[in-house]
Amino acid sequence: VLLNANIILFVIVAEICKTELLEGTSCTLKLPTTNTDKSNEIKWAHTTSNAVIVRKNNKNKSNTPGLTIEDDGTLTFKSVSLNNTGKYTYTVFNADGTQIGAGDKEINVYAKAPKPTVKIDCKHGDATLTCDIRDRTDLTVSWYKEDNIIQTEKNTKLLLTSAQVQENKLYTCNVSNPVSSRESDSVTVSCTGTTGDGSGPHKLFGFDLWIMVSILAGGGALLLLLMCVLIICACRSCKKQKKHEQDEDELRLRVFQDEAHTGTARSKHTARGQPAPPIPQEDTSPQTPTQTQTQPKAQTRGRPPPPPEDDEENPPPLPRPRNKQHRKRHEEPYRPME
Template identity: 75%
Template sequence: MSCQYSLLFLFLSGFTTAITVAEICKTELLEGTSCTIKLPTGNTDKSNEIKWAHLSSEAVVHRKNGKMRKNTPGLTMEEDGSLTFESVSLKNSGNYTYTVFNAEGTQIDAGEKEIKVYANAPKPTVKINKKYGITTLTCDFGERTDLTVSWYKEEMIIQNENNPNLLLTSAQVQENKPYSCSVSNPVSKEQSDSITVSFSEICKTDLLEGTSCTIKLPTKNTDKSYEIRWIHRSSDDRIHRKNGKIRKPIPGLTMEEDGSLTFESVSLKNSGNYTYSVFNYEGTELDAGEKEIKVYANAPKPTVKINNEDGNATLTCDFGDRTDLTVSWYKEDNIIQNENNPNLLLTSAQAQENKLYFCSVSNPVSKEKSDSITVSFSEICKTEQLEGTSCTIKLPTKNTDKSNEITWTHLSSGDFIHWKNGKIRKNTPGLTMEEDGSLTFESVRLKNSGRYRYSVFNNEGTQLDAGEKEIKVYAKAPKPNLTFQVVTMLSCDIGNHTDLAVSWYVDGKIIQNEKKPVLLLTSAQIQKNKPYTCTASNPVSSMESDSMTLTHETGSQSSEESSSYT
């Protein structure tokens, strides 16, 4: 029974050893591989002294009398003296010498092994370059020097010269075939995505910046032996071909085999007229003409800004400093102004309709429209406001960047409204913050009187601006009652209001403006049969009493309207 267990143990031990031993190192290895360089079998006596040395780096693994000494992590020596790499790296490439000694110090074996470690091949990218009538494909794989390049057309290899460039004639380009490249080393290979190389489109008169296109030369002038010249009249740039050779090449411009002019990518400076001239062998001009192109940048997305002033609202379509754009205005998707005017004026009545407005900007090759906004009218807050008024305290224009953080605080009550990254936080109903950071009151109350402090910060938290605005809110002045208390005293009854000023009039002429609700009259001062009135006012409102007429010196009175008296 014990014999059976011993055999089983030996079998399992052998199995375990088999699955953990690293593979034998090949001469060419993929980076990251774990492998072993075998030492000849005859040198496995444990009493031997064994030394492995890397000639390129001086890395050493040394074992003597069963004790190991090494100076390189990742290298180990097996019981049989073989050299094992936990994970080979590019720096492990090179020759390794081994030397074996017996117990007496006599060298009994020596030799050399070589390994070459390669990184995995990257996936290459095919880039296209058109120049001087020839299209060049480049297989881009970085700065690797260990890779071999091959070129394919429709999966068939067409070039295996280890050249990263593939030249295509105009005729080959017009075949519209897919091309790809592969890069490889002895241990890995990767292939690019296929691209179809197509001939440039014919240039239209109006072109979007970045377009690749060709201005065609008339077909009758395609003999390659002709002399052909193209000149850009605005810049005097020129491209000239004679007897198949191009002189004065311009970056980004090429001449095709048929004499046509190709732009790799048109830019704004390419706008203008291009003259062409064609000559035969003898220098006689066979043909000449002119072609024009106009290049435009893509239209930007505009932004609508609102300005309320003098009871009207002005919408401005903001699209920077571009001069090539046409502006149109829309109200609920219906065009309402197409006069190429960036401003749209709205009356107070139009603003109070709460309709959606947006603008669009366009040129012959592109068009963009703004986001829609709802215009609601709110007048600018004056320093003194009537209770119930809807108004806005403007924030200085320089603080309108939407990325800013803006805070308004009412110093009297601690009420605040805070806007950061487009999100509003507030603790007071009836207060809103506009897109430009201005503070709007839906309906001002007496408690809204006081000073409001604003602070503006940029994205980094740096304060850009701060200041204070003040408003004073007043209730509407009530209609006062005129009472005749004694013969010599008139009283202007204004209730319990303390913010009102009182003025006295007789026959429409002011006789007292001392803000007193009482008018004292002597018998001599009393003007018989003359109407007396008083007015009560504050900075935002004024009301006049009914008139009272004094008829005789005893102080009897009559009221032209229903005035109260005692």
């Protein structure tokens, strides 16, 4: 009973091959002749590949798995693939080796259509809808607006003007081939947000977001650099001021130490800011009378006052010669030699 069920299931699945087939299905290619004898030799060959299957003396010889020849000469595909697309030629020979039949059959195998996705790109208020079909070239794309078809072709893009975008209608794309079709999810086009999901580019102060971000980032970096420069200058100024205060403290300390050592307070600078001259050392050693006599004190004379300008008639008196009494005591008067 189980064997009969499998045979019935295979007969239902393995239907006669159509011109267009879905990948993975099973089918058979029938011979046009009905009076084929089991003793006849039958040969099937694929024109675009080296697939060959021959039945001779009730035995099948095939170089391609999944292909078999039935008793009536029918070619059976257990599961068609994209490589099976093309023409298959057949030839029939009788027992004497005479050709009694020949012909060809063609089939086209298609993969199942994938579910597409709609991508939206906004620019200057307009929108471009793209139906993503994953690099498939055998699909036809159809665009729908509110369940009404508006475009049917293999072009995967749909252009919408700003007026059409502002309508906020639902759009879908449908992809199909002769054996299958799939439809995308509905999307509403809106160019007021980010790009890529039905919205336009971000705006900041009326300009593009990324341009404004670049400008603000450059300004922030410049401001940070200026702050670093100001902080460095302030630190150097504080260090210089502290060093100057330390120098003044050291100078005051030296002055106090000198005053404590000499017992007198004396300014280090004159009124004009120049250094004060050193204090002369007084000679406290006693002098002998001889030294006193040999080193007379210099007679200091005051500078005569200038003559009055008005008294031009009476000139000042001439100076008198010095008296002999003014000679030094240790000098002897000059005596001529006798």
